[in-house]
Amino acid sequence: MATPQREIPATSPYSRPFYKWLxxxxxxxxxxxxxxxxxxxxxxxxxxxxxxxxxxxxxxFAIWIPTTLFYVIMAIKDIAxxxxxxxxxxxxxxxxxxxxxxxxxxxxxxxxxxRSVTGKRYDLTxxxxxxxxxxxxxxxxxxxxxxVIIFNIVIIAGLVGVVNPNRNFATVITWYVWFGVLFVLMIxxxxxxxxxxxxxxQAEWVQRLGLxxxxxxxxxxGLKWPQKYSTLLISVFFFLGLTWAEEFxxxxxxxxxxxxxxxxxxxxxxxxxxxxxxxxxxFCHYGCPLNGVIGVVSAxxxxxxxRAKDRTLCKTCTTKECMKGSNxxxxxxxxxxxxxxxxxxxxxxxxxxxxxxxxxxxxxSVHAPLKEAYQPKKKRFDLAVGVTLMMGAxxxxxxxxxxxxxxxxxxxxxxxxxxAIAKALDGQLSGYPxxxxxxxxxxxxxxxxWIIANVGSWISRGQIKARELFTRYSYGWIPLFGLGILxxxxxxxxxxxxxxxxxxxxxxxxxxxxxxxxxxxxxxxSFAYHWILFVQLSLVIIGAVASIVVNQxxxxxxxxxxxxxxxxxxxxxxxxxxLMVLLLGGYYYIALINPGHPLAPPF
Amino acid sequence: xxxxxxxxHERCVGCELCTRACGVTHAIQLDLERNWVEVSEExxxxxxxxxxxxxxxxxxxxxxxxxxKELRDSIYAKNRKPKKSRVVAQAEExxxxxxxxxxxxxxx
Ligand code: SF4
Ligand code: SF4
Ligand code: SF4
Ligand code: SF4
Numbered sequence: 001m002a003t004p005q006r007e008i009p010a011t012s013p014y015s016r017p018f019y020k021w022l023x024x025x026x027x028x029x030x031x032x033x034x035x036x037x038x039x040x041x042x043x044x045x046x047x048x049x050x051x052x053x054x055x056x057x058x059x060x061f062a063i064w065i066p067t068t069l070f071y072v073i074m075a076i077k078d079i080a081x082x083x084x085x086x087x088x089x090x091x092x093x094x095x096x097x098x099x100x101x102x103x104x105x106x107x108x109x110x111x112x113x114x115r116s117v118t119g120k121r122y123d124l125t126x127x128x129x130x131x132x133x134x135x136x137x138x139x140x141x142x143x144x145x146x147x148v149i150i151f152n153i154v155i156i157a158g159l160v161g162v163v164n165p166n167r168n169f170a171t172v173i174t175w176y177v178w179f180g181v182l183f184v185l186m187i188x189x190x191x192x193x194x195x196x197x198x199x200x201x202q203a204e205w206v207q208r209l210g211l212x213x214x215x216x217x218x219x220x221x222g223l224k225w226p227q228k229y230s231t232l233l234i235s236v237f238f239f240l241g242l243t244w245a246e247e248f249x250x251x252x253x254x255x256x257x258x259x260x261x262x263x264x265x266x267x268x269x270x271x272x273x274x275x276x277x278x279x280x281x282x283f284c285h286y287g288c289p290l291n292g293v294i295g296v297v298s299a300x301x302x303x304x305x306x307r308a309k310d311r312t313l314c315k316t317c318t319t320k321e322c323m324k325g326s327n328x329x330x331x332x333x334x335x336x337x338x339x340x341x342x343x344x345x346x347x348x349x350x351x352x353x354x355x356x357x358x359x360x361x362x363x364x365s366v367h368a369p370l371k372e373a374y375q376p377k378k379k380r381f382d383l384a385v386g387v388t389l390m391m392g393a394x395x396x397x398x399x400x401x402x403x404x405x406x407x408x409x410x411x412x413x414x415x416x417x418x419x420a421i422a423k424a425l426d427g428q429l430s431g432y433p434x435x436x437x438x439x440x441x442x443x444x445x446x447x448x449x450w451i452i453a454n455v456g457s458w459i460s461r462g463q464i465k466a467r468e469l470f471t472r473y474s475y476g477w478i479p480l481f482g483l484g485i486l487x488x489x490x491x492x493x494x495x496x497x498x499x500x501x502x503x504x505x506x507x508x509x510x511x512x513x514x515x516x517x518x519x520x521x522x523x524x525x526s527f528a529y530h531w532i533l534f535v536q537l538s539l540v541i542i543g544a545v546a547s548i549v550v551n552q553x554x555x556x557x558x559x560x561x562x563x564x565x566x567x568x569x570x571x572x573x574x575x576x577x578x579l580m581v582l583l584l585g586g587y588y589y590i591a592l593i594n595p596g597h598p599l600a601p602p603f
Numbered sequence: 604x605x606x607x608x609x610x611x612h613e614r615c616v617g618c619e620l621c622t623r624a625c626g627v628t629h630a631i632q633l634d635l636e637r638n639w640v641e642v643s644e645e646x647x648x649x650x651x652x653x654x655x656x657x658x659x660x661x662x663x664x665x666x667x668x669x670x671x672k673e674l675r676d677s678i679y680a681k682n683r684k685p686k687k688s689r690v691v692a693q694a695e696e697x698x699x700x701x702x703x704x705x706x707x708x709x710x711x
Contacts (some may be wrong), residue, residue, distance in 0.1 A: 110635050224660040230613040279660070320618055323658040335659045337616035340638050378637055382613070 019132055027138045027212065031075045032420035037149050044512045052066055056160040063156055074205065078137075078213035085327040087214060088136045096260050096316050103312035113342065114375045115557070119380060121365040123309065125354070130364070134354040137328070141212035144201040148296050151198040151264055155506055158261020161508035168257040169507035172499050174264065180493035182290075183297070190298035190305060191371075193290075195349040199267050200284060204333070214328055222279045225286055236386040237385045238289035240442060243393050247400065247433050248422075281333040284348065292386045295345045297482035299373035299475070300364050300546070305347025307338050309363040314339025322353035322362065323475045328366055329355035338362055343376040345383070370546055373478050374553035381467065384474030388449040391477055391579070392442030394485050398586035399441060400433060403593065409434050449474060452575050459571065460564035473557050473572045476551040480576060482544030487536040494532060533591040537584055544580035548573050561567040606668045607647035608654060615639040615661040621653035627677065631662075650674035 045060055081087075096103075107114060124130045133139055150173060158170035185192040194200070205211055210221045242263075249259045250591040267289075276282035284291055308314045308322075314337075322338050325331035332338075334348045338357070341347065354362040399405045413419045413434045453470035505515045607630070608621075617638035622631045630646035631653060633639075642653075642663065652675045654663045 110638065113636065113638050217615075222662070227609065227611040227663065230611050232613075315619075318620075319624065320620060320658065323618060323620075331658055335614050335616070335661075337618045337659075340617045342638075380613075 008405075014074050020085070023085070023136060024079075026136070026142065027075065027079050027082060030138070030142055031072070031079065034068070034071060034145060036076070038064070040498055041153070042595045059159050060156050063152065067152060071205075071211065074209070074211045078211050081213050082092070082137060082235065085600045087355075088305050089135045089328065089355070089360075091113055095313060095359060098315040099310070103315035106315040107312045114464055115375065115377055119367060119371065121367040123363040123365045125360075125363045126427060131360075132341050134351045134364070137214060137355070138212040140195060140350050143196045144198065147196045148198040148201050151268075155261050155265045155268075157507050158257040158259075158264070161257055163256060163258075167499075167503065167506070169503045170257040170260045170264075172496070172503045174260050176493055176496040177500055179489045182294075183489060186294055186297040187300050187486065189349075190301040190303045190344045191294055191348050193294055194284065195547055196205075197505070199264075199271045199288070200275075202268060202280060203271040203283065206272060207275040208330070214325075214330060219278050220275060220279065223277055225278050225282045229286060231286075232292055232295075232380070232382040232386050233285050233389075235288055235291040236389050238287065239292055240389065240393055240439075242289040243397070244246060244433065244438055247438075269538075280331075280335065281348070284333075285335065285346070293390060293485075296383065296387055296390065296478055297485075298344050299478050300369055300482050300553045301344065301372070302369040303334075303344060304365045304367055304372065305341065305344035305349060306362050307347075308357075308361050310361055311339055313359055313361050317359070317361075319358070321356035321358055324356075325352070326356045326358070329353070331356070342378060343372050345372070359409045371478060373550045374557060379471050379475055379558075381471045384449075384471040385446055387474045387477050387481060388446040389442060390485075392445035394481060394488060394578050395445065395582070395586070396433075396438060396441045397485075397488050398583070398590065405456040406432070409437055449477075449575075452571065456564075456568040456571055460562065463563040464559070464568070469568065472554055473551065473575075474553075475575060476547050476572060477579070479546035479550060480540070480543040480579060480583070483539045483546070485588060487539040487543075487583075490536055490539070530591075533587065536587045540580060540583045540587065544576055547576045547580075551576060604705065606649045606665060606697045607644050608642045608649065608651070608662050608664050610640055610642060611661040611663070612637075612639050614659050616659065617656070620656050620658065621662050624656035648674050 041059075041064065045057055053489065125134065136142075154170045154173050157168055161168040161170060172294075182193050207218060207220045209215055209217070245263075249256075270287065271283045274287050275281075311546050317339070320337075321329065321331075325333050329352045332353050333350060334346050336346050336353070338353045338361075354364075400409075409432055412421075413432070416433050416434065416436065418436075449470055450466070453466040453473070456469040456473075457464055457466040506512045551569065555565055555572070559565040617633055617640060619631075619633055619640065621640060622629075622633065625631045625647075628646045628648055630641050630643045632643065632646070634641050642662070649664055649668055650672075651664050651668075655675075656658075657663075
């Protein structure tokens with residue numbers, strides 16, 4: 001079904017000298033910025049009272065010099081190639097007339113699948129500036145670079161910096177600032193974090209042997225990820241594992257910065273391994289612990305990702321540059337095909353398809369939020385299981401703040417002998433939390449969802465399969481999960497966030513003062529401001545309302561006219577309300593037992 | 604079970620490049636509801652042409668299968684037959700043959 005679209009204006013900004021020079025100079029500016037950071041840090045390092053030959057500065061320079069050298073060499077190569085407009089877009093090709101006949105027919109046959117194309121939207125690429133920007137090869141690089149620098153400093157800071165977590169760049173950035181930013185990006189834009197992700201950025205630079213250029217050869221074995229393990233659940237399990245490890249080693253809360261550093265470095269090395277072994281971004285699909293969370297919560301965001309504006313044209317396009325790559329772009333790293341994308345779940349916003357499509361048939365639309373959660377016809381079972389598992393993880397994070405849980409966990413650990421194992425791992429560990437009850441709490445939620453789905457199936461007298469109900473209605477949990485987990489992170493982010501002022505001037509706690517803010521006395525508070533509770537509660541309520549809206553739409557789009565649809569709808573909304581009450585109660589209870597809290601008894 | 608190409612439903616995006624590649628036996632069909640392709644067991648000769656075509660390696664012969672090279676080469680030969688120039692093809696009316704031509708397409 002052809003979506004009505006405006007003509008692409010014939011004049012585009014590429015030819016104007018201003019844009020040409022911007023194109024040449026922007027990467028140079030970025031390279032200079034990188035050098036400036038390098039020189040600045042090195043200078044402070046040499047100047048600082050710590051002696052130059054200590055192991056600390058050795059680690060610092062051992063990481064700092066090779067990575068920077070690699071980037072500089074690659075940057076020079078790419079800038080030189082970019083100089084004469086090697087990757088310039090020549091202008092859109094004429095539309096294949098078959099699109100209006102055969103293409104339209106074929107798209108019409110899939111009208112039901114393509115239903116997500118309907119509705120109001122604003123296409124950003126109508127705007128000449130965005131079109132110019134997305135055609136730049138350095139579009140993604142410019143977004144990645146600052147982040148890469150920050151996270152490389154995080155690795156170094158964790159290893160060489162002071163142990164006090166509130167004075168260490170690694171802990172403050174990763175757990176206080178990054179988590180907040182991550183959630184805001186997810187809920188606001190979708191996979192915007194993946195656009196700027198430093199883990200994949202570096203791995204991909206190595207894989208492509210270039211920072212932003214389009215080279216001919218890839219530096220990877222390019223193996224195919226096995227079909228059998230092609231599922232989202234891998235990434236969800238890594239997420240659960242990471243959450244557990246984070247509690248176990250007390251990385252976030254706040255523990256030794258070295259653990260944070262090892263975690264980040266570990267993810268990067270692991271990503272590098274994937275990038276050198278498998279093709280494209282297999283790591284993002286089947287390895288990144290954050291993939292599930294980010295993808296799922298992206299459904300709340302009002303962005304639909306890069307997607308074909310006119311699917312009829314794609315139906316007749318035989319070259320498929322968006323997937324395969326062209327001489328000015330790589331094929332989609334995320335295994336996405338703009339011509340049939342129906343959700344922003346796997347769009348990493350890298351913009352390669354935009355550069356690749358010879359017809360300029362790719363748009364980036366903004367539409368009403370939540371749409372991505374209910375519109376897609378194709379809903380995935382593994383994603384549904386993933387959502388329920390992650391909901392379990394969220395509840396675990398709430399439950400584990402209660403003394404009752406601590407007592408129970410302690411008891412279980414002693415009974416099962418887990419304490420001894422933990423002690424053997426590291427003398428300071430208490431073995432908290434016990435993996436058994438951790439998994440137990442988490443598994444309750446998929447089980448709960450499954451039972452509800454079976455009840456629904458029973459209501460429809462077996463006409464609707466439980467699996468289908470489970471798959472489709474689990475998408476309704478997404479907004480509640482997204483805002484609920486944001487609410488969980490909020491106190492930590494808001495109360496500890498201000499320490500950022502100190503650590504950006506003194507990242508390693510060596511007494512530097514790079515920006516003159518090192519002496520601003522902004523201590524982390526030991527407990528949340530009392531109003532945070534109300535923000536948390538409202539977030540949960542907003543999430544639940546959004547979830548109910550999504551449920552309503554799912555009932556309408558997917559189940560209208562099916563037996564028992566009304567009753568099932570009520571049942572599913574009831575589930576959401578039940579989960580909401582649990583969450584509200586959980587947050588309220590945590591606030592109550594927090595001794596410093598003004599609402600704590602007696603009040 | 605006969606050895607046939609297997610589709611990875613998690614990754615297949617329904618681009619139909621493999622459908623075009625499988626030009627001799629037409630074993631691959633798009634599932635319109637789910638937007639992934641299905642391989643017909645009777646028609647597939649396990650030549651592996653689709654596997655080579657798919658950009659996302661979403662379709663593949665089972666690892667133990669030896670691709671039927673003769674058939675694959677004949678497919679390539681068929682697809683490489685001299686094509687009408689684009690302009691001529693576009694000027695003509697779109698009939699059954701056109702549709703056929705388009706589906707088979709050119710695989711490179
Ligand atoms: S999926 Fe993970 S590794 Fe990939 S870009 Fe997103 S956050 Fe980074
Ligand atoms: S988006 Fe891809 S399939 Fe569609 S017209 Fe462009 S290159 Fe062809
Ligand atoms: S070429 Fe690959 S992705 Fe495209 S339809 Fe065939 S199997 Fe699916
Ligand atoms: S293996 Fe050959 S015959 Fe079988 S589906 Fe693929 S291209 Fe067609």
